[in-house]
Amino acid sequence: QVQLVESGGNVVPPGGSLRLSCATFGLNLNTYAIGWFRQAPGKDREGLLCQYKNGDPTYYATSMKDRFSVSRDNVEPTVYLEIKNLRPGDTATYYCGAAWGSCLWDQADFNYWGQGTQVTVSS
16 A cells, blocks of 8 residues: 655744655655645645656756755655745645656646645744
């Protein structure tokens, strides 16, 4: 059974950093791309970035490149999202999703989703 479990969300002051984790179970990271998404209250879920295998990440918006990065531990196997210089506008529930074969632009094509982890940026 495939399962994705996000963790690492917290209340962080503006300017802080966080590393979120997406632990994967029953899923081969050599065949599934992992994407990171977020959903703020009252807004649609938006894509942040996606990585297939150990390749360069695909950013869903160029504005994400400055503060968002991805890394992975293939042994665990876990994919991490690192966020720098957090802003109040980053407050959201953060999700990871898995897509077979490649990074996809349509969220509906992702096969599996985690339950999300809450990030709140507040002083």
